[in-house]
Amino acid sequence: NAGVTQTPKFQVLKTGQSMTLQCAQDMNHEYMSWYRQDPGMGLRLIHYSVGAGITDQGEVPNGYNVSRSTTEDFPLRLLSAAPSQTSVYFCASSGTGGFKDGYTFGSGTRLTVV
């Protein structure tokens, strides 16, 4: 019963590099989201998906891409890393049923861009 698994837990990138943050859930949840968390700014939505093949932009999508080819996986791609993308990234998932159990969050990826 793994829940939401994020990899890697820590990453240091150089400006301009690209990378993919992985997110997988084993609960057969339809809804998945990516958030970033910065001091003083709370959790901000980057991209979200309501099912396989369906994605949409959140509040701060610039510089990030997502795809949802399977129900289980929702990777987040940084196209050309910038220092402003230094943050803690959380993936979350939820099933249907009125969100009565809220979103289940992963343990996060701490990203530093130098």
Add this chain to the structure above:
Amino acid sequence: EDQVTQSPEALRLQEGESSSLNCSYTVSGLRGLFWYRQDPGKGPEFLFTLYSAGEEKEKERLKATLTKKESFLHITAPKPEDSATYLCAVRETSGSRLTFGEGTQLTVNP
């Protein structure tokens, strides 16, 4: 645009000293208000979902209530292990997105 404001930003309590955290929200149509607990270095942990004004939920020393404009998280006789950041989020009628407040950092001293 949905807005969620939490107060206070930080709260220090003595063990056993009850208090409340506030979450004020502006949303076109509320489809759920959520409370989460977040420990340092970890992801948010779900606590409660509230759907309509007047609803209340309880879990151990925590009790969440909801009105049409705000929600309160009441902490009764807190213990040091209740120290964490408490986050509030709303889900608006038309979608699956959650909008979060900035959180209240609670410290309970023994």
